[in-house]
Amino acid sequence: xxxxxxxxxxxxxxxxxxxxxxxxxxxxxxxxxxxxxxxxxxxxxxxxxxxxxxxxxxxxxxxxxxxxxxxxxxxxxxxxxxxxxxxxxxxxxxxxxxxxxxxxxxxxxxxxxxxxxxxxxxxxxxxxxxxxxx
Amino acid sequence: xxxxxxxxxxxxxxxxxxxxxxxxxxxxxxxxxxxxxxxxxxxxxxxxxxxxxxxxxxxxxxxxxxxxxxxxxxxxxxxxxxxxxxxxxxxxxxxxxxxxxxxxxxxxxxxxxxxxxxxxxxxxxxxxxxxxxxxxxxxxxxxxxxxxxxxxxxxxxxxxxxxxxxxxxxxxxxxxxxxxxxxxxxxxxxxxxxxxxxxxxxxxxxxxxxxxxxxxxxxxxxxxxxxxxxxxxxxxxxxxxxxxxxxxxxxxxxxxxxxxxxxxxxxxxxxxx
Numbered sequence: 550x551x552x553x554x555x556x557x558x559x560x561x562x563x564x565x566x567x568x569x570x571x572x573x574x575x576x577x578x579x580x581x582x583x584x585x586x587x588x589x590x591x592x593x594x595x596x597x598x599x600x601x602x603x604x605x606x607x608x609x610x611x612x613x614x615x616x617x618x619x620x621x622x623x624x625x626x627x628x629x630x631x632x633x634x635x636x637x638x639x640x641x642x643x644x645x646x647x648x649x650x651x652x653x654x655x656x657x658x659x660x661x662x663x664x665x666x667x668x669x670x671x672x673x674x675x676x677x678x679x680x681x682x683x
Numbered sequence: 684x685x686x687x688x689x690x691x692x693x694x695x696x697x698x699x700x701x702x703x704x705x706x707x708x709x710x711x712x713x714x715x716x717x718x719x720x721x722x723x724x725x726x727x728x729x730x731x732x733x734x735x736x737x738x739x740x741x742x743x744x745x746x747x748x749x750x751x752x753x754x755x756x757x758x759x760x761x762x763x764x765x766x767x768x769x770x771x772x773x774x775x776x777x778x779x780x781x782x783x784x785x786x787x788x789x790x791x792x793x794x795x796x797x798x799x800x801x802x803x804x805x806x807x808x809x810x811x812x813x814x815x816x817x818x819x820x821x822x823x824x825x826x827x828x829x830x831x832x833x834x835x836x837x838x839x840x841x842x843x844x845x846x847x848x849x850x851x852x853x854x855x856x857x858x859x860x861x862x863x864x865x866x867x868x869x870x871x872x873x874x875x876x877x878x879x880x881x882x883x884x885x886x887x888x889x890x891x892x893x894x895x896x897x898x899x900x901x902x903x904x905x906x907x908x909x910x911x912x913x914x915x916x917x918x919x920x921x922x923x924x925x926x927x928x929x930x931x932x933x934x935x936x937x938x939x940x941x942x943x944x945x946x947x948x949x950x951x952x953x954x955x956x
Contacts, residue, residue, distance in 0.1 A: 560699075603701025610716040611709065644769035647735030649760070651774055657727050663743070664734055671736035 559602045563595055570595075626669065630658045633665035640668055689766060689792045693758075693799035696765075697806075705806055705829045710757045713800070714742060719764050721757050729774035731756040733763050740764050751832035755797050762796030763789070801831050802839045811840060818896045819918045819930050833920075833928060838862055847939070849931040852922065853877050855887060859926060867933055870944045871905050877927075878903045883919035887927045893919045896932065904931060908946045913938050 570591050628636075638653060640646040650656065650664055700716065702708055711721050719733075719740045726732065726745040730752075733742050742760035747753050772789050810828065814821040817840070819833075826836040837850040841862040849871075851861035857875045877884045881903050885891035901913040916932035933939070 599699075600701035600703070603699055606716060607700050607702070607707070607709065607712055610712040614711060614715045641771040645736060646771070647733060647740060647764065647768050648771040649731075649733040649763050649767075649774045651728055651732075655728065660727060663724070664732070667734040667741045667743070668736060671734065671739050671741065674739060675737040 559598075563599055563602070567592075567595055628662075628665060630661055633661045636668070637661065637664055689762060689796035690799040692765060693762070693796045694803045694805070697800065697803040702803070703806070705810070708801060708803075708806075708829070710754045710761070710801065714757055714761050717761050717765060719761055721760075723753070731760050732774045733760045735764060735768065749832060751826065751830055751835060754801060754830055755832065755835055758797035758800045759793045761800065762793035766792055766796060798835065798839050798842070802829050802836065804843070807839060808843060808845065811843065811845065816846070816896075816932065819920050819928065820894065822930070823920075833922065837928065837930065847933040849873070849933070851929045851931070852926050853883060853887065853929065854924075854926050866939075868939060868941075870907065870941070870947070871901075871910075871933065871938065872907055872944075872947055873904060874906055881919070881929075882917050883927045883929045886919045886921055887925075890921075893917075896930070901933075901935075901938070906947070907944050909941065909944065 570588065634653060637648070641648055641653075646668065648664070651660065653661075656664070696713065696717075697708070700713065714721050718738050719735075719742050722741060722743045723746045724743050726743060729745070731742060731744045733740055735741075740760075742757060742764075744753055744756045744760070747756075767789055770789075773787075807825075807829070810825050811817060814825065817825070822833060822836050822840065826833050829836065831839075834852075840846065841848060841850050841864050844864045844866055846864060847867055849861060849863040849867060851873060852859045853876075857877075858873060861873055863869075877887065881899065882891075882893040882897060886893055896916040896918045898914050899917045900911060901907075901915045902910040904910070904915060904917070913933075913935045915938075916934055917929065919927050919929045922928040
């Protein structure tokens with residue numbers, strides 16, 4: 550859904566640079582320059598780069614939202630309420646699923662079918678070969 | 684980035700996304716970045732639900748006339764997704780305050796996450812500081828700036844713990860909920876019913892507006908026998924469903940120095956507030 554891979558690479562690069570910078574002795578830093586000034590300049594650069602990476606991540610998320618809506622799955626399997634209820638009950642005891650909803654006994658038939666279809670949609674997407682590209 | 688502290692987790696996410704101002708807090712985009720698609724649909728008995736599988740989830744939020752309420756629901760579900768993945772639990776109740784006062788750990792954690800995601804300290808604190816000693820009018824402006832409800836901004840202000848405040852909500856039936864800054868002594872015990880000398884009483888029973896903070900004898904608000912020795916500042920505004928929202932400033936330093944009140948009824952101390 551997001552540009553997480555690129556963000557992770559950039560975050561790792563920034564983290565490595567920060568660690569190297571903090572481990573440098575004053576002698577290692579360019580001669581004739583105030584080490585404290587240089588460190589603060591580099592820290593400022595890293596902060597700015599991190600902020601830019603974050604902004605790009607947000608931009609990618611906003612763009613992804615538009616694409617996600619355009620390609621939303623519209624067809625869903627027809628199931629009975631009893632089948633959907635049994636599936637949800639099983640999902641509730643499976644830690645691959647996350648579910649914050651009313652208890653099964655309190656859910657209306659409409660709720661049961663909506664939750665079932667959402668679970669099915671997520672499962673289908675995760676099993677789709679295109680999933681890795683997202 | 685995983686943290687067991689919901690507030691830290693939310694603020695860390697804001698930092699990672701390079702968000703520096705309130706208008707950059709696009710909660711749907713943050714949800715998407717976290718793997719959560721947000722849908723707005725009518726729901727029965729729940730403010731919002733979350734359904735997840737693997738690394739993706741769908742949050743369904745009940746449409747509301749209050750954008751602040753919708754945003755809080757989305758942020759709350761992001762909190763569940765990042766903090767409670769792989770679990771099944773009951774959905775968020777209809778009432779934010781019901782969650783706040785409820786003894787439900789997961790709901791409280793998600794609310795704390797949402798509160799800090801929508802009002803991160805790095806952005807919220809300067810806004811509060813700029814207002815100096817904010818009254819409810821200022822909080823209204825801040826709530827619009829952050830696109831959150833007045834309840835959410837009031838609770839966040841108390842948890843920020845930078846000002847000597849108590850926020851409370853009363854109905855004609857009495858005290859509904861209250862929250863105080865951590866440094867405000869718990870020995871100050873709010874009355875269960877509104878005193879008819881309070882501005883809040885005028886707001887609730889006569890619809891009389893209370894446009895700014897005004898002085899009140901502390902005994903108007905507190906049951907303690909020694910409350911008549913002090914003054915507080917009060918502002919009250921009408922809230923939804925026949926409620927009145929009250930902001931109290933304990934601006935007398937002596938109210939912080941006075942010790943335990945031996946005259947308070949033991950029953951009162953055992954009550955949860």
